[in-house]
Amino acid sequence: MNAIRMLLATSLLWVSVVWADPPPGYPFVSFDAGLKAARASGKPIFLYFGRYGCAWCDHTNKKTFSDASLKKLYSDNYELVYVDAESGRRLTLPSGERITEAELGVRLQAFATPLFVYLTPQGEKIVQIPGFKTVQDFRDYDRYVRGGYYKQKTLLEFLGGKS
């Protein structure tokens, strides 16, 4: 717990707002709109499963998603979807089932936010990654997903044992 406190304390430099939503300036859309756009564009989906008020989401937004090159990389190459872990907003899964955004957390067996989920353009899950991640982490995940390595390797295998 002390390590967590120290890590959180180091982020005070980036404090501006005190709640968490999608990072500003990114073209995040709803699940249904993102799935529709992905089917049309053929781009993979980057799903940000966040929670209103979530400290680690706030930390990730300020520390990682504030990077301009990462913003361009993900905005250009992914359909960006934001899902609110506690929302009753409705979405439709690729199976045709209608559920709420909160229920998506049940289906993903989410135990923490933020949770980042990469999906194919058809909405099939490639990999999901919980917790705070750095700019370099997201660059690695991008290579894993858009390079198609997920078809042969797990993410851990791809990263050579690095988490």
Add this chain to the structure above:
Amino acid sequence: MLLVLAWPAHAAWTWSEPLTVNSAAGPAIFPHLESANRQNVAVSGDAVAVVWEDNRDGSPQCYLATKPETADTFQPETRLSQSECFEPVVVALGAGRFAAAWEEAGKVRAQVLPGGTPINLSGVESAQATLAFGAGSLYAAWAEQAGRFRRIVVARLEADSSAPGIRFAQPVEARQPSDGQSWPALAVTGDGGVTVAWEDRREHHTVPMVSHSRDDGDFAAPAQLTDLKHGGGTGAALGLGAGTGAMRPTLSAWGGQGVAAAWLDKRDFLSGYDVYAALDAGTRRFGRNIQVQDSFGDNMAQWHAKIVGDASGRLLALWDDARDGTPDVWLSVWNGTAFGDDVAVPAGSGPGAQTDPSATLDGAGRLHLVWLDRGDPQSATRIRYVRGGWR
């Protein structure tokens, strides 16, 4: 007081044979037992009623199935809605009568059953209706658009005739909401008082709030159900995020004057949502928060929490979690000082997914429980029902 309002320790559950409620099932039919206050089953006289939503007709519609309590099958379901319908609830009015409410075409509606005529409860965009009946009065609550956000509205309904007239409807707070309010839960106590709880985001994180009204008058200033200060969590103290999350409050009248609450709480951010409860023995103030699930469920996310009580003091909480590898339905009984060891519902556990419990206690103290049962992701989802006795 709390010691008196409890089930005896060292007792055991006995269960009826499980029944399937829904007659239309298939891999592309998705029934849902989701509603404000998780009220999808009720017992009135000797009749059991179950409501849910599914897409068998090509769009989400709400359905009702009933059976005499002693029957071993449910009668074929009837459709409650004409347009897209979501999150139906049902409560018992006594003598075999029920009231149901749901969202249809973007507005909340209610109907007395059997044979009643549905009415709109709100003239504006509204959702997440719930109902409570007690001390001879029927109340409804829902989330209604008010400017940029939704706010909670409570109404007293006239349920003597076949069409439930609205005797009064008023927002819990007169001022416009400053952020979202949703998922209300209601309880009517033995003295006719009304307690309403809901999810509230005014503090920029999701917090269950609660308010009371004793005599159809104004509601008291809302108070937090959660006992965390300053948003809770390490992050908020350091200026990161506004606080921990807590969602989907449920309420039940309990004992002569009491109210019990349970909800999903993320205060331990490393293990998913936990089930927490709080009790109001009649003072109209909820006490400290109580963790419901036992230590075997501590490192596991809990979902779909529901509190169920009755006038004699019985009280239990239900939820689902996957501590045994797949999602199962669990319950825990209040023993007067704490919630007891978690009990897996036999028919609601084992291979496959058993989720989304909803339950009620009948006049004899028997538990009537429904849940979703899906063998694997490709198989049809069934709504299952059992009756449980505690002795």
